[in-house]
Each structure stands twice: as structure tokens, then as C-alpha cells.
Amino acid sequence: MENRQKEIDKLKDYKYGFSTDIENTKAPKGLNEDVIKFISNIKKEPQWMLEFRLKAYERFKQLKEPDWQKPKYPNIDYQDLYYYSAPKSMDKKPKSLDELDPKLLETYKKLGIPLQEQARLNGIAVDAVFDSVSVATTFREELIKQGIIFCPISEAIQNHPELVKKYLGSVIPLTDHFFATLNSAVFTDGSFVYIPEGVRCPMELSTYFRINASNTGQFERTLIIADKGSYVSYLEGCTAPMRDENQLHAANVELVALDDAEIKYSTVQNWYPGDKDGKGGIYNFVTKRGLCKGKNSKISWTQVETGSAITWKYPSCILKGDNSVGEFYSIAITNNYQKADTGTKMIHLGKNTKSKIISKGISAGFSDMTYRGLVDISSKASNSNNYTQCDSLLMGNKCGAHTVPYIKNKNSDSNIAHEATTSKISEEQLHYCQQRGLSAEEAVGLIVNGFCKEVLQQLPMEFAVEAQKLVGISLEGSVG
Amino acid sequence: MKEQLQKDFDNTVKNLNLSQKDVEIKKFSLDNFLNKGFPNRKEEDWKFSDLNQIIKKNIGELSFYNDYTYTNKVDTSEFVDGLEHNKIVFINGRIEKIDFDYEKKEQIEIIDQSETINKFENNNSLSDLNNALTNKSFKIVIKKSYQLVKPLIIYHTSNSKIWSKNINLRLDFELEEDSSLRLIDLFNDTSEKNFFNIFYDFNLKENAILKNYKVDKQENKNIKYSFNNIEQNKNTISETFILSSGSNFFKSEINCNLKGEHSSAFVNGIFSLDNNKHHEIRTIVNHLTENTKSYQLIKSVLEDSSKAAYQGKIFVNSDAQKTDGYQLSKAILLNKDSEFNAKPELEIYADDVKCSHGSASGSLNEDSIFYLMSRGLNYNQARELLINGFLLDVVEKITDSEIKNLIKNMIGIKE
Numbered sequence: 001m002e003n004r005q006k007e008i009d010k011l012k013d014y015k016y017g018f019s020t021d022i023e024n025t026k027a028p029k030g031l032n033e034d035v036i037k038f039i040s041n042i043k044k045e046p047q048w049m050l051e052f053r054l055k056a057y058e059r060f061k062q063l064k065e066p067d068w069q070k071p072k073y074p075n076i077d078y079q080d081l082y083y084y085s086a087p088k089s090m091d092k093k094p095k096s097l098d099e100l101d102p103k104l105l106e107t108y109k110k111l112g113i114p115l116q117e118q119a120r121l122n123g124i125a126v127d128a129v130f131d132s133v134s135v136a137t138t139f140r141e142e143l144i145k146q147g148i149i150f151c152p153i154s155e156a157i158q159n160h161p162e163l164v165k166k167y168l169g170s171v172i173p174l175t176d177h178f179f180a181t182l183n184s185a186v187f188t189d190g191s192f193v194y195i196p197e198g199v200r201c202p203m204e205l206s207t208y209f210r211i212n213a214s215n216t217g218q219f220e221r222t223l224i225i226a227d228k229g230s231y232v233s234y235l236e237g238c239t240a241p242m243r244d245e246n247q248l249h250a251a252n253v254e255l256v257a258l259d260d261a262e263i264k265y266s267t268v269q270n271w272y273p274g275d276k277d278g279k280g281g282i283y284n285f286v287t288k289r290g291l292c293k294g295k296n297s298k299i300s301w302t303q304v305e306t307g308s309a310i311t312w313k314y315p316s317c318i319l320k321g322d323n324s325v326g327e328f329y330s331i332a333i334t335n336n337y338q339k340a341d342t343g344t345k346m347i348h349l350g351k352n353t354k355s356k357i358i359s360k361g362i363s364a365g366f367s368d369m370t371y372r373g374l375v376d377i378s379s380k381a382s383n384s385n386n387y388t389q390c391d392s393l394l395m396g397n398k399c400g401a402h403t404v405p406y407i408k409n410k411n412s413d414s415n416i417a418h419e420a421t422t423s424k425i426s427e428e429q430l431h432y433c434q435q436r437g438l439s440a441e442e443a444v445g446l447i448v449n450g451f452c453k454e455v456l457q458q459l460p461m462e463f464a465v466e467a468q469k470l471v472g473i474s475l476e477g478s479v480g
Numbered sequence: 481m482k483e484q485l486q487k488d489f490d491n492t493v494k495n496l497n498l499s500q501k502d503v504e505i506k507k508f509s510l511d512n513f514l515n516k517g518f519p520n521r522k523e524e525d526w527k528f529s530d531l532n533q534i535i536k537k538n539i540g541e542l543s544f545y546n547d548y549t550y551t552n553k554v555d556t557s558e559f560v561d562g563l564e565h566n567k568i569v570f571i572n573g574r575i576e577k578i579d580f581d582y583e584k585k586e587q588i589e590i591i592d593q594s595e596t597i598n599k600f601e602n603n604n605s606l607s608d609l610n611n612a613l614t615n616k617s618f619k620i621v622i623k624k625s626y627q628l629v630k631p632l633i634i635y636h637t638s639n640s641k642i643w644s645k646n647i648n649l650r651l652d653f654e655l656e657e658d659s660s661l662r663l664i665d666l667f668n669d670t671s672e673k674n675f676f677n678i679f680y681d682f683n684l685k686e687n688a689i690l691k692n693y694k695v696d697k698q699e700n701k702n703i704k705y706s707f708n709n710i711e712q713n714k715n716t717i718s719e720t721f722i723l724s725s726g727s728n729f730f731k732s733e734i735n736c737n738l739k740g741e742h743s744s745a746f747v748n749g750i751f752s753l754d755n756n757k758h759h760e761i762r763t764i765v766n767h768l769t770e771n772t773k774s775y776q777l778i779k780s781v782l783e784d785s786s787k788a789a790y791q792g793k794i795f796v797n798s799d800a801q802k803t804d805g806y807q808l809s810k811a812i813l814l815n816k817d818s819e820f821n822a823k824p825e826l827e828i829y830a831d832d833v834k835c836s837h838g839s840a841s842g843s844l845n846e847d848s849i850f851y852l853m854s855r856g857l858n859y860n861q862a863r864e865l866l867i868n869g870f871l872l873d874v875v876e877k878i879t880d881s882e883i884k885n886l887i888k889n890m891i892g893i894k895e
Binding site: 382392394395397398399401402403405407408410411412413415416417419420422423 | 801822839
């Protein structure tokens with residue numbers, strides 16, 4: 001009985017913390033050529049894909065793990081991880097949702113992700129990734145009518161090799177940094193999106209990532225291509241069960257926007273953050289990069305980072321096309337012993353390019369938060385503009401908030417403006433709210449939501465409500 | 481470089497009267513430097529200015545031995561006119577004159593530290609180089625409650641007698657309780673292609689006030705690095721002003737440790753660069769206790785293919801509640817080849833603080849130029865007026881009116 005109560009209490013803290021008891025097919029433990037061949041083989045990949053992976057692996061062997069980041073973590077033994085894990089029932093790909101393992105459906109139901117057809121009401125197409133495989137993609141037929149391709153990347157490799165070959169690794173090259181290269185070698189699944197010329201995607205596309213198996217690294221790869229004049233809004237959500245060990249998540253996300261195209265990418269990251277004493281949790285080391293390849297293209301990143309033991313990522317925009325626009329809106333919240341080192345890079349290469357960075361960091365408990373960003377205006381990017389604002393809110397004197405912007409201006413026609421502030425919630429504000437009948441926690445929730453509003457309103461409706469709640473939950477217990 | 485350095489080091493040490501132990505310490509520093517070499521862009525603090533490359537490109541091979549047996553003639557015509565002052569004169573790195581004529585002798589103590597090794601702790605290799613090769617170093621103590629009547633000007637003069645040399649200087653200052661010092665560093669170079677490596681250490685006791693003005697105005701082809709370490713106890717004030725303009729390369733670092741309550745640090749700087757010049761200011765202000773304050777303002781005007789970098793860090797310890805920290809850097813790029821890099825950094829561990837920074841860079845405002853031209857100024861006049869106004873803002877921050885006027889005259893800013 002006591003144990004049961006404990007379990008319930010635990011769930012209250014992190015409601016996605018359950019794990020699904022399901023039989024798995026795993027690759028042998030460790031990282032070597034055989035494992036890569038195993039992954040490639042099980043996915044029935046063509047030869048060129050295997051070569052791509054092996055080339056990345058060759059490169060990976062020469063790379064050293066970076067150590068300049070602020071949150072330090074114990075050494076990861078890359079030979080002690082499983083690089084592939086999939087529910088056994090997925091060995092033979094089910095043809096429809098009816099054939100899908102009920103346990104999987106149950107899992108996604110618990111998570112509140114609509115996989116079954118009633119999801120139609122929601123109007124969001126979902127690709128659900130469970131450990132290393134994509135288990136289901138909804139609304140595919142409807143999308144295909146418009147020529148939109150939305151499928152697991154492993155299927156795209158087989159059905160649309162010309163697109164994958166052309167764009168995979170074009171934004172994050174094989175030779176990029178340590179974790180990106182590792183991902184190129186061992187990535188398992190993820191989403192692939194192609195929006196054809198002139199099409200405005202009629203619904204939100206979304207991927208839901210779930211890490212379930214223990215001792216497994218999740219390496220997914222997402223590739224989104226928006227052809228000329230198209231528009232897509234894409235959402236990403238993530239959760240993981242509560243486990244005592246740390247789990248590695250090193251995804252690569254590549255976005256390509258051609259002439260006049262626009263991609264809006266929103267993330268609500270709620271990986272398991274570890275318990276109150278900082279035990280367990282996900283290491284979220286993700287590489288996200290968007291290339292505004294064509295003229296007048298636009299890429300916008302919005303992220304709400306509340307989970308993970310360590311978050312280490314910089315969603316970036318390379319503004320190559322003339323008149324292209326990059327945006328970055330971020331809320332990062334750390335509590336207890338969580339650590340985050342996040343921000344963005346805006347690389348201006350084309351003329352008349354514009355970028356905007358709004359970053360809000362909130363740290364509480366014993367956590368540590370860093371905004372690290374780069375704005376680089378090259379000498380050819382004349383008449384470009386950047387505006388950066390990063391605000392931090394501290395709760396208590398056991399946590400830290402840091403701002404490390406790198407600002408490089410090599411062009412005299414371009415302007416860069418950067419502002420940053422660090423403060424705390426003032427006694428007056430709290431007093432005012434409490435006086436009007438709010439409890440201390442409600443008051444903090446209200447003030448924090450106001451602090452984050454600029455970013456929250458960038459999120460699509462469905463996400464915004466969830467994110468707002470998440471902001472409140474993440475800070476529970478940090479007042480007083 | 482290694483063999484040359486080893487040889488020059490042996491020659492330098494030979495001329496000094498050092499105990500075996502001290503020689504060991506110097507040797508240790510030398511080995512440290514030999515291991516690390518000149519800082520390069522792989523080091524985070526040197527990302528914007530790769531000193532190793534800059535020395536290679538502009539000087540080539542350096543020699544490290546300086547023969548200080550002969551005295552240099554002090555040219556009094558170089559002295560600042562119209563402002564009575566105390567002097568310390570360095571010529572080609574040799575200390576030629578220390579003169580506190582305007583002050584009460586017993587209130588100022590000058591200690592020759594040449595024969596005692598007093599290591600400068602800093603984590604870059606240049607402090608090792610300095611520790612290994614300085615041959616004369618003095619400590620100047622301002623006694624309790626004494627306020628210098630006249631400012632002290634340190635002349636850093638060099639002439640064509642030296643070429644491809646590395647010069648290492650070191651001075652320590654101790655300001656006892658309630659004392660104050662106004663100090664101007666004036667760089668007068670007619671030499672070319674030398675590397676100056678200058679370390680100052682200031683220790684401010686309770687209620688002491690330090691004002692340090694560094695003026696690098698004269699055109700020269702030298703490479704300079706200067707490091708100020710300022711320890712601040714209760715109620716102390718430090719004010720640093722840097723005019724970074726004349727040298728080919730100049731990196732000034734200011735490190736302030738605000739250890740006592742109600743201490744405050746002000747750092748203001750101007751970059752006024754042209755040609756291929758490359759200058760940097762790096763500041764670190766450590767707020768280590770409650771109720772401390774810091775303020776930084778850096779403005780740049782960059783012509784031709786010049787390059788300026790500003791790295792400013794405000795660190796707030798978890799005990800340092802009620803900290804007030806502010807940082808602003810602004811740059812005007814006048815040429816398409818000019819470049820401005822900034823890294824304004826905040827590292828904060830206390831919650832009841834007010835810290836902010838801002839950084840802006842861009843071109844001269846065309847609307848303002850149009851406005852002035854519509855009132856009868858020609859383009860160049862309008863431009864000059866705007867730049868003057870932009871820089872005047874920083875000069876006005878100088879709290880000493882005598883020195884403010886002197887510096888205004890030096891850089892030709894009119895009100």
C-alpha cells in the first residue's frame with residue numbers, strides 16, 4: 001500500500017513517467033560497424049544509405065567529444081548503449097492502426113496523443129516515434145491528395161530516395177560536430193516532410209517522440225523540405241519514462257526552405273527531467289538547423305524547454321537567400337538540478353536578411369541556465385538586421401542564470417541590437433497578486449506566464465494551452 | 481622561438497641578482513609559457529584576437545633580451561604641458577625616472593621588488609612570460625589617508641632603438657585606507673614592431689579611490705597587451721578609462737574583484753580605429769559580496785578595415801545580493817571592411833540583482849546626417865559632429881575635470 005502511494009506521488013510530479021512493458025527487438029549493445037549494418041539492414045536500406053552511415057562513423061571515430069558547454073555531465077560510455085530498439089510487434093510493419101499493438105495504442109492514449117481516427121477532430125497529423133521506430137502516421141491519405149509527403153524517414157529513404165539523397169546532410173553535414181555525426185551514423189527513425197511547390201499545408205504536422213526502453217539512445221532524424229512558395233507548421237513533442245539512469249537523446253533536425261517558402265517549427269520538450277535530487281533524466285543533445293536556401297524564405301523556431309536533465313541545443317538559421325527571415329522564440333525553464341545551455345545561431349549570408357531572437361529563461365531550485373547565442377552578419381549580407389532580447393528570471397540564490405551572446409558584425413550597412421536583463425519576481429508584484437486572492441504559487445504562475453507571453457503566443461493554439469500549464473507545473477514547489 | 485627565448489632568458493637572469501630559489505620560480509614560469517606559447521584563437525578569451533597569428537604576421541621572430549645597462553635620455557619635451565604632474569618614465573621598457581615632486585615624501589613609499597619574486601597569477605600564458613622576464617618591478621604604496629595632490633603620469637615611451645623586441649613591464653600599487661590616486665598611462669611610441677606586455681596590480685584598501693586613464697593615441701606599429709588587476713575592499717571606487725586608438729594591436733584587460741561591500745567599479749572605453757588596426761577590451765567584474773556596483777560603457781568608431789572586439793563579463797556570486805551591474809557597447813562601422821565583435825556575458829548566481837547588458841552595432845544614422853545637412857553643414861562636417869557626439873558621451877563619464885579636459889584636447893573633441 002505504501003509503495004503504491006509512493007508511486008502515485010511520483011506520477012504526480014511527472015505524469016508521463018510510466019513505462020510500457022513491451023517486448024523489444026534490440027541491436028547488440030555497443031557502437032561498431034556491425035551495429036550500423038544491423039540498423040541499415042533491419043530497415044532494408046539501399047546501399048547509398050549504408051555508405052552514408054559508414055562514412056559518418058569513420059568521421060565520428062576521429063572526433064572528440066566537446067567539453068566547452070556549461071553543464072558538465074559524467075562521461076558517457078558510447079559502447080554501453082543500445083543504438084536500436086523497437087517493439088517486436090513492429091518487426092512486420094502493420095498496415096493500419098487496427099493491426100497496431102494495443103499496448104502501443106494504450107501508451108499514446110495515456111500520453112494524450114490521438115492515433116486513432118477520432119483524431120480527425122483534432123485536425124493534426126501525427127507521426128509517432130517509439131524508441132527507434134515510427135509506429136504510426138495519421139492522415140497520410142489526405143495529405144497525399146495535396147502532394148504532401150509526411151512519413152517516417154525510413155520509408156522516405158525507400159520511396160523518395162531522390163529527395164532524401166538531395167537534402168539529407170545538406171544542412172547538417174556528415175562532418176559536423178560530435179553528436180550530429182554520431183546521429184548521421186546511427187539514426188533510426190524520424191519524420192520526413194515534403195511540401196510541394198505552392199502548397200499551403202492544411203493542417204499542423206506533428207511528431208511525437210517517446211523513449212521507452214532503458215539504456216537506449218534515441219537518435220532520430222527529421223528532414224523537412226518546403227518547396228517554392230509553400231508553408232508548413234510542424235510540432236514536436238517529447239516524453240520519456242522515469243528511470244534512474246541518464247538516457248541520451250541526440251537528434252538531428254534539418255529544415256530546408258526554398259524560394260518564398262515558410263517553415264514554422266515548434267517544440268514542447270518535456271523529457272523526464274530527473275527527480276528532485278537530480279537523479280536520472282534525459283540528456284537532450286540535439287542539433288537543429290534550418291537553411292533559408294531560397295529568396296524571401298522564412299524559418300521560425302519556437303521552443304518550450306521544460307524537461308531533460310541537461311538540455312544542450314541551439315536551433316539555428318542559415319539565412320542564405322536574399323530577404324530571408326529567421327526567428328527564434330524560446331522559453332527555457334529549469335528546476336531542481338536541471339541544467340540547460342541553449343540559444344540560437346543566426347548566420348546572415350544573403351542581402352536584406354532579418355533575424356529576431358526572443359529568449360526567456362527561468363531558473364529555480366539548484367538549476368543552472370545559460371543562454372548562448374551567435375549573431376554573425378557576414379560582409380556580403382548588406383542591409384541586414386538582427387534584434388535580440390534575452391531575459392532571465394531567477395528564483396532563489398542557489399540557481400544560476402547566464403547569458404553568453406557572441407555578436408559579430410562585418411557589414412557596415414547592417415544593424416545588430418542586443419539586450420539582456422536578469423531579475424527576480426519583485427515582492428511588490430507578488431504582494432499585489434496575493435492581495436487579490438491568489439496563492440503564492442498561483443501568483444508566481446501568473447507572473448511567469450506574463451514574462452513568457454511573447455513566446456507563448458507564437459505557439460499554435462493547441463500547444464499554447466499545454467505549454468502554459470507546463471510552465472506552471474515545472475515551477476511547482478519553487479516558491480517559498 | 482624556443483631556443484631564442486631560452487637564450488634570452490638566461491641572459492636576462494644573469495644580469496639580475498637573484499637567489500637560486502627565485503631563479504627557479506622564474507624558470508617555472510618560463511616553462512609554463514614555453515608549453516602554452518602565445519595565446520591563440522583556440523582559447524575562448526582570445527577567440528576574437530589571435531595573438532599568436534598577429535605577432536607572426538606583424539613582427540615575425542621576437543627577441544626577448546633587453547640590455548638595460550645604459551640609460552636613455554629623458555626628453556622633457558614629451559611631457560604633458562599645462563598640467564602639473566608626478567612622473568614615472570619608461571623608455572624602451574627601462575625605468576628612467578620616478579618622480580613624486582609634488583607630494584609629501586613620507587606619504588609615498590616606493591619599494592624596489594626587482595630582487596623578490598612576486599608572481600602575477602593570471603591564467604593566460606602572457607602572465608607567465610611577464611613573470612619570467614620582467615627585470616625591474618616596483619611597488620608604490622600610498623599611505624593611509626593621503627590623497628595625491630597632482631596626478632601621476634606614467635610615460636610609456638619607446639624609440640627606434642628597439643625593433644622586434646618583447647618588453648615586459650610590471651607595477652604594483654597599494655592604496656591604503658582613505659587614500660586616492662589619479663593615474664594616467666600615456667603611450668608615446670616612435671618604435672615599430674615590438675610587443676609590450678604590461679601587468680598592473682592594484683590593491684585598494686577601505687575607502688580608497690583609484691582613477692586610471694589609459695591613452696593610446698599616437699600612431700604606431702607596436703603590439704600591446706595590458707592587464708589590470710584591481711582588488712577592491714569596502715567602499716572603494718575604481719574608475720578606468722581606455723582610449724584605444726594608436727597601436728597596431730592593443731588588448732586591454734581589466735579584472736575587478738569587488739570584495740568589500742559598497743565597492744564599485746567603472747570601466748569606460750573608446751575605440752577609434754582606422755587602417756588595419758585591431759583592438760580589444762576585455763573586462764571581468766566579479767561581484768563577490770552584497771551591495772556592489774559596476775558600470776561599463778564602450779563605444780567604437782571603426783574606419784577602413786579596422787576591427788574591434790569587446791568581451792565583458794559580469795559575474796555575480798550567490799552571496800552578492802543587491803548587485804547592480806550594467807554594460808553597454810555601441811559601435812559605428814564606417815567602412816564595409818570594418819568589423820565589430822562583442823561578447824557581453826552575464827554569469828549570475830544570486831537572485832536579488834539588477835543586471836543588464838546591451839550591445840548595438842551598425843552604420844551612421846543617415847537621417848541624422850540628412851538633418852544636419854539640411855541645416856547647412858556639409859557631409860563631412862555632419863559626420864564629424866555625429867561621431868564627436870557619440871564619443872563625447874564616454875569622455876563625459878570621466879569624473880576628474882582636469883583630466884577630462886586634457887583628454888578632450890588630446891583627441892580633439894570639441895564641446
